[in-house]
Amino acid sequence: MKSPEAVPAPVSEALDEAAIVARARAGDPQAFAELVERYERQIYRLARHITHNDEDAEDVLQETFLKAYENLPGFQGQSKFYTWLVRIAVNEALMKLRKRRSSKVVSLDETFDTGEETVAREIAVWEDHPEEQYSREELRRILEEAIDSLPPLYRTVFVLRDVDELSTEETAGVLGISIPAVKSRLLRARLQLRDKLTRYFKRKQEDLFAYL
Amino acid sequence: MLTCKQFLEELADYLDGELAEEVRRELDGHLAECPNCWVIVDTTKKTLQIYKGMEARPLPPELHARLMKALQRKMTQPPER
Numbered sequence: 001m002k003s004p005e006a007v008p009a010p011v012s013e014a015l016d017e018a019a020i021v022a023r024a025r026a027g028d029p030q031a032f033a034e035l036v037e038r039y040e041r042q043i044y045r046l047a048r049h050i051t052h053n054d055e056d057a058e059d060v061l062q063e064t065f066l067k068a069y070e071n072l073p074g075f076q077g078q079s080k081f082y083t084w085l086v087r088i089a090v091n092e093a094l095m096k097l098r099k100r101r102s103s104k105v106v107s108l109d110e111t112f113d114t115g116e117e118t119v120a121r122e123i124a125v126w127e128d129h130p131e132e133q134y135s136r137e138e139l140r141r142i143l144e145e146a147i148d149s150l151p152p153l154y155r156t157v158f159v160l161r162d163v164d165e166l167s168t169e170e171t172a173g174v175l176g177i178s179i180p181a182v183k184s185r186l187l188r189a190r191l192q193l194r195d196k197l198t199r200y201f202k203r204k205q206e207d208l209f210a211y212l
Numbered sequence: 213m214l215t216c217k218q219f220l221e222e223l224a225d226y227l228d229g230e231l232a233e234e235v236r237r238e239l240d241g242h243l244a245e246c247p248n249c250w251v252i253v254d255t256t257k258k259t260l261q262i263y264k265g266m267e268a269r270p271l272p273p274e275l276h277a278r279l280m281k282a283l284q285r286k287m288t289q290p291p292e293r
Binding site: 029032033036040041042044045058061062065066069070123124125126130131139140143158162163165168183186187190191193194197198201 | 220221223224225227228248251252254255256258259260262263264266267268269270271275276278279280282283286287
C-alpha cells in the first residue's frame with residue numbers, strides 16, 4: 001500500500017487557514033479571533049509604516065479588523081485572507097493620512113520622483129552572517145529604524161514585498177499602483193536599505209587581511 | 213558592455229529571477245568582472261534574507277486588549293439594517 005504523502009507546510013497552512021476563514025464566515029467568533037491573533041502584528045506594523053504615528057496605527061488596526069468582520073461574508077477566497085486584510089488596512093491608513101494633511105490629497109500612486117539615481121554609496125564586504133553579531137532586540141531595532149528612514153512610498157512597497165512576501169502583482173493590487181511602479185520603488189528601497197545596513201554589518205577592518 | 217548603473221537598474225529583477233535568459237547572462241558577465249557590483253549583489257541578497265526572517269513585534273498587551281474589546285462590542289451588536 002502506498003503510504004500517504006506528507007502535505008507540504010505552506011499547503012497545509014493554507015488549508016488550515018481556509019478552514020478557519022470558513023468557520024469565521026459561518027459566524028464562529030472564536031475563529032475570527034484566531035485570524036486576528038494570526039495577523040494583528042503584521043497589520044499593526046504595516047499601519048505604523050504607512051502612518052508613522054502610533055495613535056493612527058492603532059486606529060487603523062481596529063478599523064481594519066472591524067471592517068474585515070463586517071465584510072467577511074463578501075470575502076470570496078479568491079485572494080489570500082492576508083492580502084484581503086492588507087487591502088483594507090492600506091485604505092484605512094491612507095484615509096488617516098488624508099485627514100492629517102487635509103490640504104493635500106494623499107495617494108500611493110503619486111508621481112514620485114526624488115531625482116535620485118540608482119546608486120550604491122557604501123561598498124564594503126559584509127560578515128557572512130552579519131545578523132549574528134546582534135541580539136534579537138538590537139537587530140529588530142536596527143532593521144526597523146532602517147525601514148523607517150525610507151521615503152513612505154518605498155517603505156510600504158518594501159514591507160509588503162520583501163517582509164510580508166506578497167508577490168509583485170499582489171503588492172500592485174493592494175496599493176493600487178502599477179507593476180513597474182512597484183518594481184522601481186522596490187529596487188530603490190532595497191538599495192537604500194543595503195546602504196544603511198552596511199555601517200552595521202560590514203566586515204571589521206582587521207578581518208579584511210584574512211583575504212591577503 | 214554594461215555599465216554599473218545599467219546593472220543596478222536590473223538588480224531587483226535579477227535577484228527575483230525575473231529576467232530573460234539573455235539579459236541574465238549579460239548581467240552575469242558584468243558581475244564576473246566588476247567587484248563592486250559583486251559586493252552590492254551579495255550584500256543586497258543578505259539584506260533580503262535578514263528582512264525575510266523578521267517577525268513583527270508582538271502588540272503591547274493593552275493594545276491587543278483594546279482591539280479584542282472593540283471586536284467583542286461589534287460581534288454582540290445586532291447587524292445594521
